[in-house]
Amino acid sequence: MTERAATYAEVFAVREYRYLFTAYLLSLLGDQLTAVTVAYLVYTGTGSAALAAAGYASSYLAWLAGGPLLSGLADRFPRRRVLIGCDVARALLIPLAALPGVPAPALVALLFMVNLLRPPFVAARAALLPEVLDGDRYPLANGLDNTTAQVVQVLGFAAGGGLVAAFSLRGALVVDAATFLVSAVLIGIGVRPRGFPTRPEGPTRGGPSVGLRVVFTDRRLRAYVLVLWVASAFTYAAEGLMAPLARQYGGGPETVGLLLAAAPLGTAAGAVILTRWCPPGTRPRLILPLAVLSAALLTVVAFGPPLWIVLGLLVLVGAGSAFAIPLNALFGRAVPTEFRGRAFGVAITGLAGLQGGAMVLAGLAAERWAATTVVGVSGLLGAVAVLALAPLWPHRRARAVAAPLEHLRMTSTATEGSAAPSRAANLG
Numbered sequence: 514m515t516e517r518a519a520t521y522a523e524v525f526a527v528r529e530y531r532y533l534f535t536a537y538l539l540s541l542l543g544d545q546l547t548a549v550t551v552a553y554l555v556y557t558g559t560g561s562a563a564l565a566a567a568g569y570a571s572s573y574l575a576w577l578a579g580g581p582l583l584s585g586l587a588d589r590f591p592r593r594r595v596l597i598g599c600d601v602a603r604a605l606l607i608p609l610a611a612l613p614g615v616p617a618p619a620l621v622a623l624l625f626m627v628n629l630l631r632p633p634f635v636a637a638r639a640a641l642l643p644e645v646l647d648g649d650r651y652p653l654a655n656g657l658d659n660t661t662a663q664v665v666q667v668l669g670f671a672a673g674g675g676l677v678a679a680f681s682l683r684g685a686l687v688v689d690a691a692t693f694l695v696s697a698v699l700i701g702i703g704v705r706p707r708g709f710p711t712r713p714e715g716p717t718r719g720g721p722s723v724g725l726r727v728v729f730t731d732r733r734l735r736a737y738v739l740v741l742w743v744a745s746a747f748t749y750a751a752e753g754l755m756a757p758l759a760r761q762y763g764g765g766p767e768t769v770g771l772l773l774a775a776a777p778l779g780t781a782a783g784a785v786i787l788t789r790w791c792p793p794g795t796r797p798r799l800i801l802p803l804a805v806l807s808a809a810l811l812t813v814v815a816f817g818p819p820l821w822i823v824l825g826l827l828v829l830v831g832a833g834s835a836f837a838i839p840l841n842a843l844f845g846r847a848v849p850t851e852f853r854g855r856a857f858g859v860a861i862t863g864l865a866g867l868q869g870g871a872m873v874l875a876g877l878a879a880e881r882w883a884a885t886t887v888v889g890v891s892g893l894l895g896a897v898a899v900l901a902l903a904p905l906w907p908h909r910r911a912r913a914v915a916a917p918l919e920h921l922r923m924t925s926t927a928t929e930g931s932a933a934p935s936r937a938a939n940l941g
Contacts, residue, residue, distance in 0.1 A: 524657065540696045542692055546685065585858065593705075599634040604694040639841075640857060655845075733907045740840070751830075751892070754884045801903060
């Protein structure tokens with residue numbers, strides 16, 4: 514039976530999602546405000562661009578350092594409790610940066626601690642959504658979340674500067690802390706309590722190794738993650754070259770802004786097209802072609818086309834990158850609930866690490882070759898790499914992941930040497 518495409522009205526008709534979405538919006542905004550405001554605070558206090566950059570980059574470092582381990586909290590405790598706890602902890606930590614006389618290195622360390630709370634929050638929310646939304650409402654909500662994240666990223670930068678101007682640096686941090694506190698209150702009011710995610714026979718412990726085994730012992734999950742990682746790494750490599758690319762075209766900061774905005778604009782449009790106008794049964798078949806296309810389009814940049822064509826190509830690249838939205842829905846539904854937090858933690862951590870590493874490598878390459886050349890070659894290599902993964906892609910409706918995951922449950926329980934909870938999870 515063909516599943517009917519959901520509407521935004523049907524998604525927001527779910528009370529729990531309305532509260533989760535609003536809380537997500539506030540937490541996203543808080544993350545951006547924290548990064549921008551602390552970076553300003555560090556730079557104005559020290560004049561050190563390196564320390565300011567270190568503070569801003571701490572979000573990537575936090576995922577690499579704590580993502581696989583801390584994401585497991587979403588599988589060990591009720592996910593509503595994890596969401597509230599992360600928001601309350603951030604609301605308490607951020608005002609410490611507003612205290613007078615805090616040295617810059619301590620501010621950078623504090624920001625890193627705040628960012629360490631993002632992996633368990635993101636993992637808990639991602640693991641909870643399939644339980645809150647059924648049918649096509651779940652992938653549609655993923656698309657809506659993705660579009661919102663693109664918009665909030667831009668608004669967060671602008672709002673950060675505006676808050677600093679209106680309230681001073683330390684006053685802006687107090688407002689920032691309030692966004693997390695309100696988010697925690699909304700989740701507490703609007704999301705109903707659920708039991709522990711683990712089943713009676715499931716593992717109560719196990720950190721990154723369990724998440725890695727969940728993902729890489731199952732054929733479908735392994736294919737989903739590898740396609741996401743590879744395609745995203747080669748397309749995000751180009752994002753790190755927008756300043757030298759603008760300079761090559763004789764542009765300044767305005768051109769850099771246009772180049773940086775092009776792909777997110779395309780991603781937002783692609784998210785709407787895929788989740789709202791594309792039939793649910795067609796989306797999985799488009800994932801692999803769109804992943805190849807999102808990288809292959811960048812090869813044209815190697816020929817040095819006019820700037821307006823480059824901008825158009827980046828919009829199309831962003832639209833193709835929206836393949837990650839239905840892929841995320843497939844991934845979330847394929848992982849049993851007791852492993853979902855750790856599996857998402859592994860997927861997001863690997864994604865962040867590869868994206869950051871690809872940007873660094875592209876920057877090093879641009880020291881020797883023209884930015885257009887590096888972007889074009891990155892796109893070509895990305896398209897070839899995704900095509901090389903095509904034989905791994907589950908073209909047919911694969912059988913359930915019960916066999917490898919049942920084995921994982923048994924081995925995890927045996928090797929951990931600890932009793933599982935005596936009560937089953939309330940999945941409602």
